[in-house]
Amino acid sequence: MIKDSYQTKQRLISTNQESNHLDSNADQQPTQDYNRSSINASQAPQKPRGFNLIKYLDLQDRKLSRCIHQAELPHFEYLIVAFGTIFNRLYCFIPIFITCALAAQQPEKLTILMTNHSQKYASKLEENGGNKLSLSLFWLIFNTFLLLILLFTTQTLKRLIRRNRPSALRVARKINLTDIEKGTLSMPSGDTAQAALWCGLMNLFFQSQTVMFMVPLVALGRIYYQCHYIGDTLAGGMIGFFIANLGFVHFDRIASFIFPMVI
Incomplete structure (x- = not known):
């Protein structure tokens, strides 16, 4: 049991x-x-991340621009600031008045130019002997018209791209331009675009090639004072030259609206 x-x-x-x-x-x-x-x-193979060209270019642009942002050129600052501000929106009327003065000083050249482009108004210009006031008013309106197109283009692109301006660095500068640009966007550079527009018009209509050196100097001034990146100035320069060539190619159409106002 x-x-x-x-x-x-x-x-x-x-x-x-x-x-x-x-x-x-x-x-x-x-x-x-x-x-x-x-x-x-x-252990499973990871999917490779796609290459973003825009981000890569933006990063390289910032790196290159930082070298200029950190540079110190105390002996040349007043020269650089002159080019960095002359085509600012606050002083955009200065290049236009220079154009009007050139038109008054060289009426023969402009009369021949207008005669070649606009035969319809050639006789009236000859009767008035290439009137200086008429020519100055014409170029005032013509330049202002192209400038308005440029401003509309650059401001629209700024709002579409929405690239912020460079962060202000603690680098010695005798003049502070970054405060003027607070609250505004960076791409493209409006100052460089206006410089390219004006220099392009001087080259195309007045055969003045020497003024072309101003475009890179304006771009340098805008970068040096930490208002823009290099890419901003390149984009602005291309826009300005494009609109200048557009005005030259379509001169007849634009002039047909302006001539009746001044002749």
Whole structure:
């Protein structure tokens, strides 16, 4: 009797051990499956990230521009600031008045130019002897018209691109231009665009190639005083030259609206 009860007890113990072993295996199986899946996921090939050309160019532009932002040229600052401000929106009327003065000083050249482009008004110009006042008024309106197109283009692009201006660095500057540009956007550079427009007109209509050196100097001034990046000035220069060439190519159409006002 004692022997039977002992055997029964041994059977119960072995049965319990087997059930516990099965339960532990069942508990370990999800963990093992999870570990295997995580290992497989880590070993799976990662998808390569796409190359963003715009971000790359923006980064390189900032790096190159920072070299000029940090430069110190104390002996040339007053010269640089002159080019950095002359085509600012606050002083954009100065180049226009220079154009009008050139038109008054060189009436023969402009009369020939207008005669070649607009035969319809050639006789009236000859009768008036290339009237200086008429020529000055014409170039005042013509230049202002192209300038308005340029301002509309640059301001629209600024709002579309929405590139912020460079962060002001603690670099010694005798004149602070960054405060003037607070709250405005950076791309493209309006000052460089206006410089390219005016110099382009001088080159195309007055055959004055020497003024072209002003465009890179204006761009340098805008970058040096931390108002723009290099890319901003390049974009502004291209826009200005494009609109100047546009005015030269379509001179007849534009002149047909302006001449009746001044002749």
